Each structure stands twice: as structure tokens, then as C-alpha cells.
Amino acid sequence: MILGLAGKACSGKNSASRFLEERGFLSLDVDKLGHEALELRRDAVIESFGNQVANDDGTVNRKALGEIVFGDRKRMKELESITHPAVFEMVQSFLEENKGRNLVINAAILGPAGLDRLCDAVLWVEAPLIHRIIRAFKRDKNKISHIFSRIRLQRHLTVQHFFSGVDIYMVRNRGSLSDLKKQVDMFLSDYENF
Numbered sequence: 500m501i502l503g504l505a506g507k508a509c510s511g512k513n514s515a516s517r518f519l520e521e522r523g524f525l526s527l528d529v530d531k532l533g534h535e536a537l538e539l540r541r542d543a544v545i546e547s548f549g550n551q552v553a554n555d556d557g558t559v560n561r562k563a564l565g566e567i568v569f570g571d572r573k574r575m576k577e578l579e580s581i582t583h584p585a586v587f588e589m590v591q592s593f594l595e596e597n598k599g600r601n602l603v604i605n606a607a608i609l610g611p612a613g614l615d616r617l618c619d620a621v622l623w624v625e626a627p628l629i630h631r632i633i634r635a636f637k638r639d640k641n642k643i644s645h646i647f648s649r650i651r652l653q654r655h656l657t658v659q660h661f662f663s664g665v666d667i668y669m670v671r672n673r674g675s676l677s678d679l680k681k682q683v684d685m686f687l688s689d690y691e692n693f
């Protein structure tokens with residue numbers, strides 16, 4: 500089974516992914532692929548965003564780039580148009596290399612990047628805004644303005660973004676982590692019995 504795992508920032512995707520790994524799934528973190536894609540396409544990224552996003556060693560300075568794109572949807576789209584094709588190809592290679600295994604594609608932008616059409620089902624992790632803000636604050640120790648700019652950028656990320664007609668299941672992460680784990684297990688047993 501190829502399972503897409505989606506949801507907004509700090510909804511609990513990584514936590515759900517770990518629980519799925521405990522059940523034998525192999526997971527792919529698309530945020531990390533996005534970072535690899537930045538290096539693969541670094542010339543195009545620096546050409547578009549300028550030397551201010553380049554480190555002294557020529558690699559991309561993600562913090563500086565994040566300062567530009569997280570607050571500006573148009574510029575984020577520009578960055579996505581450079582890196583998403585490479586991300587899509589890397590996801591396809593991962594699926595090809597691991598055919599026959601239970602796989603999880605963990606990606607906030609699963610729907611908008613068209614990755615849902617590679618999946619047998621999507622698990623959407625839902626969490627109330629206030630929980631996501633508190634979790635982000637505790638985990639990343641970021642400035643509150645940074646947390647809000649990411650949240651604002653993802654306003655449009657909803658379950659409606661799945662265009663491929665793939666089956667979508669939902670887990671609600673508003674209690675404890677063990678409650679989330681139970682819901683993931685319930686999803687798996689429902690899916691297997693379907």
C-alpha cells in the first residue's frame with residue numbers, strides 16, 4: 500500500500516509517520532526531499548532569489564530563503580516551480596525502488612504537488628489551530644511571527660486539494676500522542692478489512 504500522509508504544519512504528520520513505521524511502513528519525508536531538490540537546483544534558485552540566499556560555500560541558505568518565501572505566496576510558487584519537479588521525480592524513484600512494500604509519503608503539499616495521484620489512499624491529520632501553534636512554539640522555539648507566516652501560507656491547504664479522487668481518511672490529533680496512535684491503528688485495521 501502507498502499511503503499519502505498530509506495535513507497542516509504541526510498537525511502531527513511526523514508523529515503519525517513514526518507510528519506507521521512501527522507497523523512496518525517505510526516512510527519518505529518530502530520536506531527532506533525538498534531540501535535535496537534545493538541543492539540539485541541551486542543555480543536556478545540563486546538566479547531567481549539572488550546571492551542573499553547563497554551561503555559562502557555556494558549551498559542554499561534555507562533560513563534566508565524561508566524569510567522571503569514563507570511571507571509571500573507568489574515567491575513560494577516561484578520556488579516550488581523550480582524544486583517540485585525534482586521532488587516529484589525523487590518520490591517516483593523511491594516508489595519504484597521499494598515496490599511491494601507498505602510506504603508512506605509524508606508531505607504537507609501532497610495534494611498541491613500532485614503526489615496524491617501516486618497514492619492508494621491519503622491519511623489527513625487534522626489538529627486545531629491553537630494546538631498547532633503551541634506545538635510549533637514548543638518544538639521549534641521560533642519567533643511567533645515565523646510560526647504565523649507558515650500557518651498563513653498554508654491556509655489554502657485543505658482536503659479539497661486532492662484532485663485525483665484518491666480515498667481520503669482522517670485522524671484528529673487533538674488529544675494525546677497515544678490517542679493519535681490508536682486512531683492510526685484503527686485506520687489500518689479498517690483499511691485492511693475494507
Ligand SMILES: CC(C)(COP(=O)(O)OP(=O)(O)OC[C@H]1O[C@@H](n2cnc3c(N)ncnc32)[C@H](O)[C@@H]1O)[C@@H](O)C(=O)NCCC(=O)NCCS
Nearest residue numbers: 508529530533561562564565568578582606607608649653
Ligand atoms: C523555504 C525552505 C527553503 C525553508 O526551509 P526550512 O528548512 O527553513 O523549513 P522546512 O523545509 O523544514 O519547512 C518548514 C515548514 O514549512 C512547510 N513548508 C515548506 N514548504 C512549503 C510549501 N511550499 N507549502 C506549504 N508548506 C511548506 C513544511 O512542511 C514545514 O512544516 C523550504 O521549506 C523549501 O524549499 N520549500 C519549498 C519546497 C517545498 O514545497 N517543500 C515542502 C515539501 S512538503
Ligand SMILES: Nc1ncnc2c1ncn2[C@@H]1O[C@H](COP(=O)(O)OP(=O)(O)OP(=O)(O)O)[C@@H](O)[C@H]1O
Nearest residue numbers: 507508509510511512513514634638672674675676
Ligand atoms: N497529540 C500530541 N500531543 C502532544 N504533542 C504532540 C502531539 N502531536 C504532535 N505533538 C508534538 O508536536 C510537534 C509537531 O508534531 P509533528 O512533528 O508530528 O507535526 P508535523 O505535522 O509533522 O509538523 P511539520 O509540518 O512541521 O513537519 C512535535 O514536537 C510533536 O512531538
